[in-house]
Amino acid sequence: MKLKFTKMHGAGNDFVVIDAISQHIDFTPEQWKALADRRFGVGADQMLVVEKPQSDNVDFRYRIYNADGGEVEQCGNGARAFVRFVTDKGLTGKRAIRVETMAGVIEPRLEADGRITVDMGAPILDAEKVPFNAAGLEAKPEGGDSLWPLDVNDKTTWISVVSMGNPHAVQVVEHVDTAPVNVDGPAIEHHPRFPRRVNAGFMEIIDRHAIRLRVFERGAGETLACGTGACAAVVAGIRRGLLDSPVKVATRGGELSIAWAGTGSPVMLTGPAVTVFEGEMEI
Structure with a gap:
């Protein structure tokens, strides 16, 4: 299959961002790892996947795969890239969106100066x-x-x-x-x-x-x-x-x-x- 992707970064933390709304994505950990390879693939710290929401009160689902092919719960720099991606691609007209992740719902917002603010939720201190x-x-x-x-x-x-x-x-x-x-x-x-x-x-x-x-x-x-x-x-x-x-x-x-x-x-x-x-x- 041919995979369409966007290469992005947030303060140098780099990502391959994939629209899984318009194309079917079902990769193995080995395929994610190959995609992240900086010599034989695209090269990235993480791969970010944009999906349709699974709940009624959110706008998107956000999945994250590390360079070793494993899926992880959260990525703050990736959340900002996620907002830039869905905005630039016309997938949303909102400046603030609700996104479900493995760790819960986050609420990133596009600021007037072009930077992006993400409500990361309260830290767990226990x-x-x-x-x-x-x-x-x-x-x-x-x-x-x-x-x-x-x-x-x-x-x-x-x-x-x-x-x-x-x-x-x-x-x-x-x-x-x-x-x-x-x-x-x-x-x-x-x-x-x-x-x-x-x-x-x-x-x-x-x-x-x-x-x-x-x-x-x-x-x-x-x-x-x-x-x-x-x-x-x-x-x-x-x-x-x-x-x-x-x-x-x-x-x-x-x-x-x-x-x-x-x-x-x-x-x-x-x-x-x-x-x-x-x-x-x-x-």
């Missing part, structure tokens, strides 16, 4: 629900957060655990440029205390309204930006008493803006979404 197995561990309080000791490559790393519909382990580092992202990241992703694996965030505090961030993403490796990772890092920083909302998050691919009013409130993610090219390939 370690067991992230999920994180804390059996036998003693947490260390910092501000309003609980830091958990994690044995990583023969050392103890203190992390905040947060779910934004997908699990995150966030640590504070002195310099993000020299942080061992590609050494400790895989060890954290596959740590046995995270039964569904985890995204590993490395956060450098610049001031109370600015951070630098690198994320080793579950199933994708380090990406140039991670929207849910930015949300999780800001939530962790605010809970630890290190940050105040709103926070500018500098990633290697661009800048994101995160606002969070505190426990029980939704996290608001704002950033760019760009179309790179349209294509068609034989699957």
